[in-house]
Amino acid sequence: MxxxxxxxxxxxxxxxxxxxxxxxxxxxxxxxxxxxxxxxxxxxxxxxxxxxxxxxxxxxxxxxxxxxxxxxxxxxxxxxxxxxxxxxxxxxxxxxxxxxxxxxxxxxxxxxxxxxxxxxxxxxxxxxxxxxxxxxxxxxxxxxxxxxxxxxxxxxxxxxxxxxxxxxxxxxxxxxxxxxxKANSRLNQIARAIAWLREHYNEPFRIDDLADIAGMGRSTFHAHFKAVTSMSPLEFRTQLRLQEARRLMVAEAMDAAGAGYRVGYESPSQFSRDYARMFGMPPAKDAGRLRGSAETAAR
The missing domain is CATH 2.60.120.280 (Regulatory protein AraC)
Structure with a gap:
């Protein structure tokens, strides 16, 4: 104590x-x-x-x-x-x-x-x-x-x-x-795949390619990835994309369509649906609320 x-x-x-x-x-x-x-x-x-x-x-x-x-x-x-x-x-x-x-x-x-x-x-x-x-x-x-x-x-x-x-x-x-x-542990094999996803979150990928990066078979990789992250690789990528899109809209005043496209979305409607599911409101409304809070705090 x-x-x-x-x-x-x-x-x-x-x-x-x-x-x-x-x-x-x-x-x-x-x-x-x-x-x-x-x-x-x-x-x-x-x-x-x-x-x-x-x-x-x-x-x-x-x-x-x-x-x-x-x-x-x-x-x-x-x-x-x-x-x-x-x-x-x-x-x-x-x-x-x-x-x-x-x-x-x-x-x-x-x-x-x-x-x-x-x-x-x-x-x-x-x-x-x-x-x-x-x-x-x-x-x-x-x-x-x-x-x-x-x-x-x-x-x-x-x-x-x-x-x-x-x-x-x-x-x-x-x-x-x-x-x-341990450099050769299962956890660090998954960490290699995660590092690749963080660098290439706005690009398409195949699960088999990620499994190869981790040095695992497809089914083993998928099971270990979900155990470590509580998400599938696609869900993990979606979270990375949406977090970066939010940052772009709040910190760089990018509009929702531009932010969605920048992080890898081809469909604005899909971007809006995923964003609202994660953050509880549409992208433009959420970004405006956060920018307003930051301006109020700065006064």
């Missing part, structure tokens, strides 16, 4: 703006929210999310993951999710530490510290929740505490980050992290 209070105090001091804020420590961000937030789509890259105060819900497909100070979240591959802060107030804001997971460091640690009963199991969901341990929390406090002594960051932050990765690898129930660390 003392370590959790110390982490919350550090985050309260260094998370000076609403939302995600990069820090001087490479790969480390802090998050603050003084209010509940609407569900917002985002792509989670391989990440540790450790909450010091508040509560958040992430939807991957139709599966909800709720995490809080007693449970941290690991995202193992690039995943399009919808996230919302579900417990926060100005007096007790949502406070979180986000650490990008370094695959090279994880792999080196897994080689140096193998588990006796380690096996390459079939991948489960690409997101896992696990218990926050005192050792992990203590390391997180020391990592964020380096923001108070910036001259120490270059020398000490790699050591503390490596300790955190070691804690993740050796925590009971973290088989997913072990799979992330």
């Amino acid at each position: 003392e370590s959790l209070e110390r982490l919350a105090g550090l985050l309260r001091r260094h998370a000076t703006v609403e939302g995600l804020q990069r820090t001087a420590i490479p790969g480390v961000s802090v998050v603050r929210s003084g209010a509940l937030t609407m569900p917002m789509p985002v792509v989670y890259e391989p990440t540790l999310c450790l909450i010091a105060q508040g509560r958040k819900q992430v939807m991957l497909g139709t599966t909800a993951y709720v995490y809080h100070p007693a449970k941290y979240l690991i995202a193992s591959v690039d995943l399009p999710v919808t996230g919302s802060v579900i417990e926060a107030s100005e007096e007790a804001p949502y406070l979180s530490l986000v650490l990008d997971l370094d695959m090279a460091e994880l792999s080196d640690l897994a080689l140096r510290h193998p588990l006796a009963d380690e096996a390459d199991a079939a991948p489960s969901s690409g997101i896992v929740l696990n218990d926050t341990t005192p050792a992990l929390l203590d390391a997180a406090v020391r990592l964020v505490g380096l923001l108070d002594t910036p001259d120490d960051i270059e020398a000490l932050s790699p050591l503390v980050v490596r300790e955190i990765l070691y804690r993740l690898l050796t925590c009971p129930g973290n088989g997913l992290v072990r799979q992330m660390a």
